[in-house]
Structures are given as structure tokens and as C-alpha cells.
Amino acid sequence: MEFIPKEIDQYAQHITTPESDVLRQLNRDTHAMILRPRMLSGHLQGKLLEMISNMIQPERVLEIGTYTGYSAICLAQGLTDNGLLHTIDHNPELEDFAAKYIAMAGLEKKIKQHIGEAIDILPGIQETFDLAFIDADKENYIHYFDLVYDKLRPGGIILADNVLWSGKVVAPCTESTISPPAENSHSDVEKANSDPETEALIRFNNYVKTHRGINNLLLPVRDGLMISMKI
């Protein structure tokens, strides 16, 4: 599902600073060689991640869901001189592919790849993060959010991708989509969107909306980016 007309998207890409050579090559090679290339953040969202990172100038960044390394390279752009980005993915087949482009971007000392289940690896990373990007299995978004929140400094930012899930979180748009469902109840939306990922994202969005420790913004960019700032 396209959230904005194709011509507007193309115009925005045309006007936006172009991808670096490495990112353009990584984008092209991912589409040519890797399964499910739609998972890659892409030019506009990549620029947004880069901008956010440059605004925060983080010392420590966490990413859950490396895939081929596109978003990691974008998020690393604003790192301080002694900065480090930890990125986790459970697919070992992607490790060398991502590492190649990370090295081509000159970021091999600034990006640390972890291979394994995020839920197992996260507790072992002893850092306080300034910025985090959650972009992996949707069913665990709330777990990841809680784990990351505990490791985030006040004022730190958690980004979560795909929170509109091609619009399924509001299809059909009923009142129960925008209010948190009562505990143990099955709302109309939950029945209508019965796939586990849509249900998980509806739960996640409502969880963030009612979380007292953050300010949040659901930005309808690409597939929906949730921005949460720890109070």
C-alpha cells in the first residue's frame, strides 16, 4: 500500500539529497541478490534516520533488525567520534553481506554486528543508549520496547518501523482501532485483522500511546515510523 501518491514520492526522492554511492549500491544489490528487499528502509526513510541521528549526535545507538545494513549505515552518520552502533539480526546468512557495505562506508569500527535472537542478545549489551531503532519481528515489539526503554537515557529516542503495516492497523477503520482494547477482549479490529503481525502492531501502538514515560509521534512516512522520546 502506498500512503502518498507515487508522483509525490518520486518528487520527494528527486528533491532530497541523493543516497551516497555506497547506499545506492547496497540498495541495488539487496534488490538484485537478497530475498524480501522491500524490508530495506530505502532512500527517504534512510535520510530521515540519518537526519535524526545527526540531530541527536548519539554516542550509543541500538538497532534490532540489521537485514543488509542500510538503516545501520544511515543511523551511524551522526555518531560522535567515540560513538558505537550495536545492530542485531538472527539471520547469519546476512552477516557478511551487511559487513561488506558497512566496511565500504568506512564504518566497520563504529558498527558492531550481533547475530542471534534479539531477545537473548539485548540483555547482554551493557550500554546506555541515546537512540534505538526497532525493525524486526512485530510480535516482540512490546518486549523490545520495554528492554530498550530500560537502557535508554532520559531524552533518548526509540524509533519503531512498520507501525502502519501497509494500513492494516486501520482496516477497517473503527473506533476500536484507536482505543486500547479492553483486557482479554477481542475487538472488531482484532477479528478483522486476524493475522498475528497486525494484531501485534495494534497492541504495540496502543501500548506506546498509553505509556506514561514517553512522548510519542506516529509519523506516516513509508510504512509508519513511531518516534518515542523518554521523559
Ligand SMILES: C[S@@+](CC[C@H](N)C(=O)[O-])C[C@H]1O[C@@H](n2cnc3c(N)ncnc32)[C@H](O)[C@@H]1O
Ligand atoms: C525489516 S528487516 C530490517 C531492515 C533494516 N533495518 C533496514 O531498514 O534496512 C527485519 C530484520 O529483522 C531480523 N529479525 C527478525 N526477527 C528477529 C529476531 N527475533 N531477532 C533478531 N533479528 C530478527 C530479520 O532477519 C530481518 O533481517
